[in-house]
Amino acid sequence: MKELNKYLQSHSSSEMHPAEIAKILKGLNDKDFSEAIKLVPKDLVGDVALALPDRYFDDVVENFNAEELSHAVSELESDDQLEFMQELEDVDEDKASEVFHKLDAEDKHEIAKLKKYDEDQAGAYMQLEVFTAKEDEIVQDVIKRFARLRKENELENVQNLFIVDSNNRLLYTVGLDDLLIFDFSKTIKENIEQSEESFEPKSARDTEDIKEVVNYFKEYDLSVMPVVNDEGILVGRITSDDIYDIINEHATEQMYNLAGVDDEAEEDEDVLKATKKRATWLGINLLTAIAASLVIGLFSETINSMVALAVLMPIVASMGGNAGTQSLTVVVRQLALGEISQTDAFRTIKKEVVISLMNGLLFAVVMGIIAWLWFHIPMLGVVIGLSMIINLLMAGFFGAMIPLLLKILGIDPAIGSTVILTTVTDVVGFFSFLALAKYILL
Amino acid sequence: MKELNKYLQSHSSSEMHPAEIAKILKGLNDKDFSEAIKLVPKDLVGDVALALPDRYFDDVVENFNAEELSHAVSELESDDQLEFMQELEDVDEDKASEVFHKLDAEDKHEIAKLKKYDEDQAGAYMQLEVFTAKEDEIVQDVIKRFARLRKENELENVQNLFIVDSNNRLLYTVGLDDLLIFDFSKTIKENIEQSEESFEPKSARDTEDIKEVVNYFKEYDLSVMPVVNDEGILVGRITSDDIYDIINEHATEQMYNLAGVDDEAEEDEDVLKATKKRATWLGINLLTAIAASLVIGLFSETINSMVALAVLMPIVASMGGNAGTQSLTVVVRQLALGEISQTDAFRTIKKEVVISLMNGLLFAVVMGIIAWLWFHIPMLGVVIGLSMIINLLMAGFFGAMIPLLLKILGIDPAIGSTVILTTVTDVVGFFSFLALAKYILL
Structure with a gap:
């Protein structure tokens, strides 16, 4: 509060910057925020509301009436006007239409014009003011x-x-x-x-x-x-x-998609919305985890006769999942940045397979020795080593293939690729390890 | 080849754009590339080399002698001169010093001046040309x-x-x-x-x-x-x-760090370098996977007396890992974008815990019923349900805590956080499920 007052008093209105005001407001608790937001010069309220993270938006608008908000909108550039009105609609549809009706004809016309565009079209991001x-x-x-x-x-x-x-x-x-x-x-x-x-x-x-x-x-x-x-x-x-x-938004979207999170739902104040979207991906993951468990179920007897297999099997799956995620992330990102073109598909797959094969061999030896020393069964070391090589090889291959294939099919390579990949590495990991154990050890 | 010739002939040199030339070159195979790169107007070679993805850089420079490269560098703006010289040093140190010596005194002086700065300092990115x-x-x-x-x-x-x-x-x-x-x-x-x-x-x-x-x-x-x-x-x-x-670079770095991949090593042509860096993270992951296996080992007898536990236990760990990754990714990204400030730590943790608790309850019921129907043991459903709630709760809590804590410690929240998180969700997942099974079922 004091800090904001000091800033407002020490700057003439032409010198004040919405980003500075937003920075001060962000540091306040809820009560101080409501008081402080009212001190913001009316011409700057729109810019300040947009400079704050999305979740503050309803705190801003509930402190002003439709008249004041309408004035705030009229001070914005056309693309910001659209953004403000859209956020307001999300928060309070009635207030949004009230604010819209109070705007002058030109602003109304411009907002309507920009609203026609989809959010992936260039028109949705443009300013109408040109010289x-x-x-x-x-x-x-x-x-x-x-x-x-x-x-x-x-x-x-x-x-x-x-x-x-x-x-x-x-x-x-x-x-x-x-x-x-x-x-x-x-x-x-x-x-x-x-x-x-x-x-x-x-x-x-x-x-x-x-x-x-x-x-x-x-x-x-x-x-x-x-x-x-x-x-x-x-x-x-x-x-x-x-x-x-x-x-920044595209990078966020990509990271979120890889993790099974919806970027729009997360920006919303509504926790239930984010929970639902995340539940969808967790639900899909549950299905794939059950599929992996069915594979384990095929080998119940094998596990029953050697419990060490139950102890070691998650290691193979985990290493495959990690190596696959490495490949997948690199390929998804390089596709997005245009560093991998269509003609590069083969080179990309080859590179990922070579890397994961080398690491597969390395960790096959390391884990083979550990398993041997841990359970005093030399052939158990051979089994886990072989399944490590198989799973990491598959991890590299599918880590590169899945995003490339999704891209060719016209699907965003970041969406769902992680779930498909871990299904592969879990199933291959458990199956290769337990099947090799069954035929080599028992 | 034909396409490049057509482009070069139909444009006067002032109209040609390095990005257009780079786009055509990227579509060529290795042999055609070597021939085509020689057709690029000498003044534009530097810009074209920088417009191409990094892995093409050595293909470009091996087609020109030090004299030609030195001319190419002299045509660049100061920040691009530095970038070119640094990439050249990575590829061929001798040629780089030869090229540097052929530059005029002013260019040499400017490159030396920019080189002083660390890659995280503003000075490293500036152009010296100002009006x-x-x-x-x-x-x-x-x-x-x-x-x-x-x-x-x-x-x-x-x-x-x-x-x-x-x-x-x-x-x-x-x-x-x-x-x-x-x-x-x-x-x-x-x-x-x-x-x-x-x-x-x-x-x-x-x-x-x-x-x-x-x-x-x-x-x-x-x-x-x-x-x-x-x-x-x-x-x-x-x-x-x-x-x-x-x-873009920062977003890439962040995504790569979350996946246990080094951004600089991946951009390099040297596959061995990328393999080594990835192996480091896989090695750390192996240690944490072994830790999780040790937890399973504590319950060998429990598993021996009910093999269904071995079949179901990866599901609990997998769901925890996924829910935790969702929380972690959101918090890491919002920290990077400045959407979470220091004062927000408590709110952030609360939100993530609430979301994962809700999803924990949901999937506890779903998976509880599935386990009951699958193995016809009602209490097995209770056990997996309870451990699902515990693990998803921990996943949300640590998914938010780990990056916040790393940030406070002055460490990049994206580095290593995934490995720490999955250690928690694996250990908690296996332990809660097997311990509950031991005391409730047996």
Whole structure:
């Protein structure tokens, strides 16, 4: 509380940054938070709400009425307006529609426009605010218009001037660094005439997969990209700060998918939702664990005649599961980063098989000796060693195969691959160990 | 090959993009690659080498002599020069020193300067090329200088003008969007006088942790940030394209650490290196698996008198491991994204315990019924149900505790946490199930 007051008093409103305010708010307990959030300048409430982790969102909105929230939304850029309204709908649908009705016509229209897009489409991430000019405008006039828009706070973070035709079709992109060295007394057309090609825009389609757009940003070192619709009409722009968030979100999604966790459910305040989603994956895991147990059940008699097998069998399964997870994680991640292409499939599988075979041989010897010394049965060492080699070999092969196959089938290689893999390593681990024991030892 | 020729012939050299060339090269087999790489315009070889995945690097450099490589390096920006030279050192130290000696004095000096920094320091990621001006310069003159530098290809991707004093100490940052609406006939000082605060630079220290710098970029929606040394002297800048790469690298590192894989070893062409690193984690896993087996060994007699226990015990361990991994992954990731702060520790643990307790109860009932029906022993259902609840509860608690504790100890929460967790869930799973069986069933 004190810290927030100090910050608010020592900064003029133009100097305050939502991220700083959010950082102070995050350190407060629930009671202080409710009081402190009311001190936040009304113009910044929207930005602060979005800068805080998702779970704070309902704490923010319950402290303001629809009128205040509507003002907060009107101060946001279009993509943030959409994000705010969507989070508000999740928390309180009635309040959301009340807030929406209080917005002015333009904001309503823009939010509706962005809402059309799916969350994997580029359009869902764009800002509608762009700085445009016509080819035949004189540079000086364009800059005057720019100065006016800047003063009215209509444009933030501008890095490019987009040149459009009379139908708003995107023709060229001019970086401000180029604009600065143009001849201001001439038209844009005259300025770019000699090197038109270098102003050709690298643009994204609004319906394009956002993952592709992120790849453009990375490969071409971009910090902003115009977005056009199917007629080539400029509809918005995506900026680097969107890309930071998307890269992080995709990585989170991938890690969560590998662990059998749903990213959207986890971000929600609702614990029951996360519990249900996790239960789904645990349920699938239960089925595969039962399958592995059925394999053990086939060898009840073998185990009955040598209890050492029951003691040792989880080691084989555990080592296979771990080695497989190593391969799987590397292949899933490299597929996502585009480091493995379709033509690399064979090379990838070979590499993973070689690595796991080498480690299989290493740990076969280590564990073989341990088992021999532990139970004083030399052949038990041979059995666990052989099954270790078999299981780690399978682990490497399937750790690479499963994600590659899912990718070819058009399924996200991170989803479900861990469960499939551990089914293989459990079944192969238990079966190879117990079957070898049955035929070699007994 | 044909595709590359077509691309090279249809584009003037100023239009060609290294990312496009890299994309075509990636699709080729080894033989075609060696021929095709020689067709790449000499000025672009450095950029193309860096745009390709790491494992192609030695294929690129072995096709050029030291003279050609030295030219390729001289065409790169300073941060890319360092990256190129470091990769070259990894591949061929002799060639690297030969290439280095052929560089001009300025390039040598810049590479040496950047090399001083650790890979977790901001300085290691910066470009040394910056566009600066003094306070008392007239804007018009600054722009003229800028135009000249642009023509000489000395400056790329400029978004800000950095204002420095006579000692090169950073005073202000002026975005090109602000510069564009300045009065060009006045000095910079006169232009910024009325709103000096808004030009105060948000800068990074060269020795600062790069993770902190990435957080600034995300929180403040930046696309470029100046870097200063301990005396406040401007030494370089970090741009959004560096941030994309760093965010991705950190996410990869985290995923790999959770799976017991070393990110640097995996990127290397050397399979033996990756195998060794993976073997280290598999070795640790073997020790914990043996610990779990020792627990099973304590109950040999119990298992001997009821083999159903050997069949069912892996299910309890497997469910615990999975539920624990769910909790662990969520906590590790949210810690990394700054969504969990120190004060949140208790809330986080409570949430994970509640979720796993609910799922524990659910799967206790499900598995209890299955075990009862499978082996026709009602109390066996009770035993597996109780141990399921105990193990999932521990899984949730330790899944949250382990990363939080590692974080407090200053250790990366992703490193080793999976192994510690599965040790807990294996030991608790086997022990609770077999001990309950011993006292309830026998």
